[in-house]
Amino acid sequence: MTDTPRTIEISPVTRVEGHGKVTIHLDKHGMVDDARLHIVEFRGFERFIHGRLLWEVPVIVQRLCGICPVSHHLAAAKAMDVICGVDELPPTAEKMRRLMHYGQVMQSHVLHFFHLAAPDLLFGFDAPAAQRNIFEVLRQKPELGRRAILMRKFGQDIIEATAGKKIHGTAAIPGGINHNLPIATRDAFLKSVAEMRNWAQDALALARDYTLSHAELVGSFAAFPSNYMSLVREGDGALDLYHGNLRMIDAEGATIFDQLPYDQYHTKLVEDVRAWSYMKFPFIKDIGADDGWYRVGPLARMNTVNLIDTPLANAARDELLATAEGAKMHPILANHWARMIEVVHCVEKIEDLLHDPDLQGTDLRATGDRREEGIGVIEAPRGNLIHHYKVDENDQVTFCNLVVSTTHNNEAMNRSVKDVAVKQLSGQPEITEGMLNQVEVAIRAYDPCLSCATHALGQMPLEVELLDADGQTLDKKARAQ
Amino acid sequence: MIRLIGYGNPGRGDDGLGPALAGRMADATGLAVTTEYQLTVDHALLIADAAKVIFADALLRADAPFEFTQITPSTSHDVTSHSLSPEAVLALCKTLYGRTPKAFVLGITGHAFGEVKEGLGPQARTNLSLAEAFLRDWLAGKQPTPPVGGLAHA
Numbered sequence: 328m329t330d331t332p333r334t335i336e337i338s339p340v341t342r343v344e345g346h347g348k349v350t351i352h353l354d355k356h357g358m359v360d361d362a363r364l365h366i367v368e369f370r371g372f373e374r375f376i377h378g379r380l381l382w383e384v385p386v387i388v389q390r391l392c393g394i395c396p397v398s399h400h401l402a403a404a405k406a407m408d409v410i411c412g413v414d415e416l417p418p419t420a421e422k423m424r425r426l427m428h429y430g431q432v433m434q435s436h437v438l439h440f441f442h443l444a445a446p447d448l449l450f451g452f453d454a455p456a457a458q459r460n461i462f463e464v465l466r467q468k469p470e471l472g473r474r475a476i477l478m479r480k481f482g483q484d485i486i487e488a489t490a491g492k493k494i495h496g497t498a499a500i501p502g503g504i505n506h507n508l509p510i511a512t513r514d515a516f517l518k519s520v521a522e523m524r525n526w527a528q529d530a531l532a533l534a535r536d537y538t539l540s541h542a543e544l545v546g547s548f549a550a551f552p553s554n555y556m557s558l559v560r561e562g563d564g565a566l567d568l569y570h571g572n573l574r575m576i577d578a579e580g581a582t583i584f585d586q587l588p589y590d591q592y593h594t595k596l597v598e599d600v601r602a603w604s605y606m607k608f609p610f611i612k613d614i615g616a617d618d619g620w621y622r623v624g625p626l627a628r629m630n631t632v633n634l635i636d637t638p639l640a641n642a643a644r645d646e647l648l649a650t651a652e653g654a655k656m657h658p659i660l661a662n663h664w665a666r667m668i669e670v671v672h673c674v675e676k677i678e679d680l681l682h683d684p685d686l687q688g689t690d691l692r693a694t695g696d697r698r699e700e701g702i703g704v705i706e707a708p709r710g711n712l713i714h715h716y717k718v719d720e721n722d723q724v725t726f727c728n729l730v731v732s733t734t735h736n737n738e739a740m741n742r743s744v745k746d747v748a749v750k751q752l753s754g755q756p757e758i759t760e761g762m763l764n765q766v767e768v769a770i771r772a773y774d775p776c777l778s779c780a781t782h783a784l785g786q787m788p789l790e791v792e793l794l795d796a797d798g799q800t801l802d803k804k805a806r807a808q
Numbered sequence: 809m810i811r812l813i814g815y816g817n818p819g820r821g822d823d824g825l826g827p828a829l830a831g832r833m834a835d836a837t838g839l840a841v842t843t844e845y846q847l848t849v850d851h852a853l854l855i856a857d858a859a860k861v862i863f864a865d866a867l868l869r870a871d872a873p874f875e876f877t878q879i880t881p882s883t884s885h886d887v888t889s890h891s892l893s894p895e896a897v898l899a900l901c902k903t904l905y906g907r908t909p910k911a912f913v914l915g916i917t918g919h920a921f922g923e924v925k926e927g928l929g930p931q932a933r934t935n936l937s938l939a940e941a942f943l944r945d946w947l948a949g950k951q952p953t954p955p956v957g958g959l960a961h962a
């Protein structure tokens with residue numbers, strides 16, 4: 328054992344979206360002292376938005392991310408609704424936007440579960456990299472792969488029908504929507520929605536069975552308590568992915584704040600900056616940075632809401648929480664189960680909406696008295712997403728602040744990496760492929776989108792580095808891109 | 809049916825070359841055109857019934873204005889994020905649907921990728937026009953002039 332403290336660097340971390348680096352700091356006894364997820368790219372999207380006309384913002388912000396552009400489209404549109412003085416959309420507009428959002432969440436979760444998580448879940452974290460990939464999953468389970476692709480296509484087709492096109496949709500406009508859903512399009516979706524519901528339930532069973540049959544692993548892998556935040560529906564506190572008020576609970580489920588109008592987010596949340604990362608670290612102002620960090624996303628939503636207003640997903644949530652024996656669910660690997668519950672929920676909501684004649688309504692847009700500031704919040708696939716803008720008298724943006732899901736989860740991801748690093752790397756003489764992958768699995772459980780989080784664009788890789796107590800690099804690991 | 813998939817991010821300067829080509833080719837007879845941010849698993853289904861597929865993307869650090877290369881299925885390209893390489897999409901297509909179309913990558917050389925910026929630079933626009941002319945000739949069964957750096961024939 329060396330008497331020199333060391334640091335490990337992993338580069339890139341695979342199957343996450345974006346560019347970052349993990350450094351693991353060892354003390355002089357070879358034990359993990361700290362672990363950090365660094366975000367090393369920054370391209371200033373918020374500055375890019377400055378000067379743009381408010382009408383074009385919902386379209387432009389989709390360029391933040393190729394993975395969840397619809398979430399940015401809708402969050403920005405909601406903020407611009409406020410600026411245009413619209414507090415309530417016509418039913419057709421709101422339901423078209425909801426349909427778009429449910430299609431987006433469904434297809435995003437399906438992609439993550441089958442494409443990114445399935446190799447780890449099916450083959451184990453320590454399986455050789457040559458086996459632990461999507462190609463081997465599909466070679467062994469081609470029917471599963473074909474279903475996953477058709478489920479994702481269903482979600483993408485919903486997006487195309489509601490947003491106007493699959494990428495850079497233009498349908499959500501300040502105050503409403505620019506078209507309704509034709510009956511022929513509705514009927515085409517109705518033909519396949521029952522099959523989607525059945526497949527979603529099968530996927531849910533896969534995720535549930537994995538979690539239950541690997542209870543010891545799930546319960547010990549970066550499974551620490553935290554605060555949780557999400558939107559909840561006004562009144563009954565139900566799951567609402569499109570709209571609601573903010574609720575924050577602690578690890579035992581006690582309320583920290585509840586039914587907070589989301590335009591007050593800045594009264595409760597503060598964004599901390601650390602020199603070693605471009606990604607900010609939000610925390611609860613009244614609690615402070617040390618204990619006021621929190622998690623967002625599918626598992627957080629299962630913990631925060633009172634119920635889910637669709638029967639299949641609600642029953643599945645009850646089953647999930649029952650495994651926690653009355654407490655909140657903390658293991659990050661339970662996110663996969665939560666994600667599939669939300670897929671079922673989205674399909675149920677899509678089916679309900681397709682039977683709603685409001686989707687064929689013709690009152691598409693409301694107007695109101697102009698305001699200078701607007702905040703739009705939505706529950707994106709990866710969690711809570713905040714868009715905040717100010718505009719001048721020429722309709723040009725003068726201020727933009729985006730708090731994306733991966734930023735909300737920043738402290739939690741760092742702690743998850745440290746948890747795994749302490750268990751896997753402390754006192755070890757060398758870094759194995761399995762150890763590296765466990766660090767990556769901890770990050771991937773959040774399905775992070777680092778491109779979004781730093782507001783950079785495009786696909787970029789992530790790295791892990793080992794450093795000694797003096798900050799000297801002892802080892803680096805990088806996978807082929 | 810021949811399918812053209814033009815992919816890239818138009819909000820990152822010359823990375824929008826693929827979608828820009830797709831936009832210009834939208835009216836081409838007998839060509840099914842799709843625009844995407846990036847390639848994902850579902851593109852395996854999209855290309856499954858095509859006779860030929862052309863993946864149009866921005867090309868980094870190339871001397872020629874564009875390159876046209878035939879590709880084959882490969883799983884050797886690591887799947888590092890949600891997006892896939894064209895070769896990986898072909899491999900998925902073969903695994904899931906038992907066939908692959910004849911496939912080509914039309915890489916158009918760009919020069920400005922770093923910053924958040926809409927629109928192509930002047931050299932990228934020139935390269936785009938050259939690539940478009942080449943592709944139209946190729947689709948018409950002509951023998952287009954091969955660019956410096958290599959040309960694969962259908």
